[in-house]
Amino acid sequence: MTDIREQLTWNLIWNRLLAIVEEQAQTLMRTAFSTVVREAGDLSAGVFDTRGAMLAQAVTGTPGHVNAMARSVGRFLAEFPLPALAPGDVLLTNDPWDATGHLNDFTVVTPVFDGARPVALFAATSHIADVGGLGFGPDGREVFEEGLRIPIMKLYERGALNKPLEDVIKANVRDPVVAQGDLHSLAACNRVGAERLLATLREFDLRDLDGVGRWIIDTSRRAMAEEINRLPDGTYRHDMVVDGYDEPVRIVCALTVAGEVIDIDFSGSSGLSPYGINVPPNYTEAYASFGVRCVVGNDVPNNAGSLAPVRVSAPTGCILGAEFPAAVSARHALGQMLPDVVLGCLDQALPDVVPAEGASCIWNPVLRSSQDVEGRLRSSRFVINPIFNGGTGARAGKDGLSTTAFPSGVRTTPTEVNEVTAPLIFWRREYRSGSGGAGKFRGGLGQVIEIAHAEGAPFVVSKMFDRIGHPARGRRGGAAGAGGRVYLKDGGELRGKGRDEVPEGATLVFETPGGGGVGNPAERAPEAKRRDAEEGLI
């Protein structure tokens, strides 16, 4: 009977650890300054055992942190082994290779002590809006231009703030109040996690997390292995070309299922870009692994056990295996494309499960007031950064989702709020009829947005869009979704990347990409066809 009691206790503690990291994430989300953290959930939080193995991670808005943060704690421990740490120590880095892929992401690790005995570590990552340098965007040629880089070091030592470090950070960023606030909210959320964990150990009368931790990891690994075992062994290849920044980027993927593990290899992908769209290997691993986890074992919580059976590699010198000191600031642009490629491989092993390709890349233009050459404003000053999405790929047995973020978890801003904060009129923002790829199951629709300045003044748009020249492809006979477009209403196509001035009186139009279809369009159910026609979707 004792093992039933223990089983129940471990069952409860696993639930508790998952609840604790959610509370840790909630605290971070509530206290963070950065808008993307608070509104788009661009953050991560997790608890680790004393060996640095992740036991639980909060489910947040960004897949890009999934494995990246889990690995990161190992790097921290390599630099500062646990015996060298003391109660009150808090560690910090924003190194793209040690943390989560670009300088804007700060990771804070806090060891938890029961008395003098270390029992666990908490880690949290969040996106800080500005880290100096050229500012967030693909314009840097090396990481040195992208801002301040902090190697793994102590933010607090035995409870005392490392003031010189904080001063250096504050002196090197455009908004020191925000950066300082965000660093403190990272440390604070780990502290909440630590308090809850210590109370949990007391409640269940446990000395440490070793036993329950091993059980969580083993159970999760077994559950993942079972799922992978069901897939036929073999190597599945798929590639995809996307618009890239200055030239198209080819992503080549070989996914090998061998018994209980999956190996994903991006050899053959395009080489490094001169711009900051390169992806460090940890971030590649995160998005590739997320692609697998969307369809294989998605009921198993993220931890060292469930993540271990999926291994990812990208050769040095390729755009997905970018090494120091490559420019990586906008690594999300390609990162968001990786689940589509991985799913393309898995489609061969798991027919009729995997969705078609979707818009994947979020369309988040920066719209701002225009200035003349002398720097004089041509209208009142404003800057907004709204988010628009295209359609997702059709799913097995279901249409794709129209205007929905995937794989990112961000939310959009309301038109009314955009119009209150900027002197712009959004004359149109609705479904883009016919943009979903045809198929037995239709791809999700993109949207059309028409924007003009309220007083007819010129304004500026900065873009980092994809899937214009390379639309989302369908599967099994399903058609591609419509490619995206950027143009002026009275004529003139614009590029999907970089900065343009919208001239006086002109209307700027975005058409976001549609998702690909699945299956032969001729097999679409008559009822679904009738509804599409009636609803004006095709």
Place this chain on the structure above:
Amino acid sequence: MDIGGTFTDVVLQTGARQVPTKVLTTADNPAVGVVQGLRQVLKRAGREPADVGMLLHGTTLATNALIERRGARTALVTTEGHRDVLEMALENRFEQYDVNVDRPVPLVPRRWRLTVPERVNAAGEVLTPLNVEAVRALVPALAEGRIESVAVGFLHGYANGAHERLVRDVLAAALPDISITLASEACPEIREFERFSTACANAYVKPLMSRYLADLQVRLAALGVRSPFLMMTSGGGLTSVAAAREFPIRLVESGPAGGAILASRIAASLGLDRVVSLDMGGTTAKICLIDDGAPQHSRAFEVDRSYRFRKGSGLPVRIPVIEMVEIGAGGGSVAAVDRLRRVEVGPRSAGAMPGPACYGRGGERATVTDANLTLDRLAPDRFAGGAIVLDAAAAQAALIRDVAAPWGGPDCGAAEAAEAVVAVVDENMAAAARAHASEWGKDIAERTLIAFGGGAPLHAARLMEKLGLRQVLVPPAAGVGSAVGFLAAPVSYEVVRSRYMRLSAFDSETVDQVMTEMRAEAREVVGAIVDDAGRETRQAHMRYLGQGYEIAVDVAQPTTAEALRGAFDRAYEALYGRLIPGLDVEVLSWTLTLRAEVAELASPPLSSASRCAAHVVSGRVERSALATGAVVAGPANIVEDETVIVVPTGCAARVDDQGNVLISRRA
């Protein structure tokens, strides 16, 4: 009278005495259950229908119509170029790892989202006049499509509703039977998706609620009840039937609101400044934080969180609500063992039909109620006042099959399985309470837990231990707490207006004008019920420039930019722990609430039961047999008609002079 998903609770108050009853909800026609319950309490109290002086009513009927999509055929008339606001929503998925997840289906399909040329800007200025001909041109289609209800929602209609009113005039003239809801009246608040969603939800339930209320009035009259009649709203205030018929969406969470009001009144009367209430029914548990005698309030609610009660999986409505977290943890919550061999409870519920296995009504799945019965924590012949006789053998068989066998193997018996189910559901509720407190920047520890609803008194003491709470309080008639709460509710009405304003460009004239407008609207509703002018509270919904969420800040009147900034700073710091110095603050919306007590309900002080020498008992005791000062040492079960209070080992319960049972750890 409170119609819930599983039970309909009726409480009769005569003098200081409260007579409760619980009957099963009659889903097909809820008025039948209400009348049945009413008959029952009248009989038990030895009273006649004509003796009833005032009826208070809360119902989940609107909620159920939305969840089951049984509302009216509804159309939305909206701004040209913005046809899909309702369906594009926030463009996000609420579940990161499920590629098959579907977004909530809008109440109005695309073919009935009709656009007309018109445009107003954020300042309320007309950019494109409404094309009235285009509105007239919609009439034949609406008639042919047998549309029963129309919502009208235009961009920035909160700033200028003239175009919406014009559409109403045209449609009402052409289609006199059609029900019309204007977004600018139902929810005059910025953010088009939430406003249109609210207006469409209101339009969707309006014909149905009108019919229900008319039917209920007829049935009550037939029974011989001649008293006035007020409706409970989700904001915790009472309103007139006329106002309820106009904005039935404001009724959606009225039952749970009643519970929170009850807990707040108890907290205020006992001077408990930090309270958490737990209302556990058949399907869900609801947790609410109550500070200084007032429940948390907000204007955001989601109906039908269809995906494991996940945020974002429901239809948002912007109405005044008592802020609560709701999770799938009720008596009917189904227990199972997942692929990782973990015991899971909920969010699926067996509800009232077929119900838990022990109901013997065709339900086969093991539930929380089956586990409680197996652990001998229920009185099988007293459940729901004897409405259902519980079958212990059926409960055990279900637990063995659904939990013990897959989880513990042959060594595991029904009792161990039941313990696991109860432990997991307790853990789920504790986690939800912690997360909710954390989301609002509040502490949960050291609060008093006020437990009501049929299930809460069974689980409350364990939550006290898990959350480090000070004590548990179970009020009299805890099993029907929501209905009792209606008896303690004030008449109230909240009005909202969005008038954008930066504090750096504060304009007191506009604020005065907005407040005057709102006051007039609130007076019209409240003044129709009571003569009392009522107490007025005002709030500004403010944020730092460009942030995504507003926080509610009390507004004095007259007010100044400095006063508002100071109030904002205090509220912001309490919630987020810090300030952003030097950044401008903006106001998006203003609200005004009028509250007045109903004279008929001025509740007499609850009778102090005659004080007797304290005596300590344990085991199974009847609550009615406990006098003031009685002490019950755990382990013990205190049994009453609608629930059982579980006092675990190491805890003791005491009855206070208000008849409340207070549980705390034994020193």
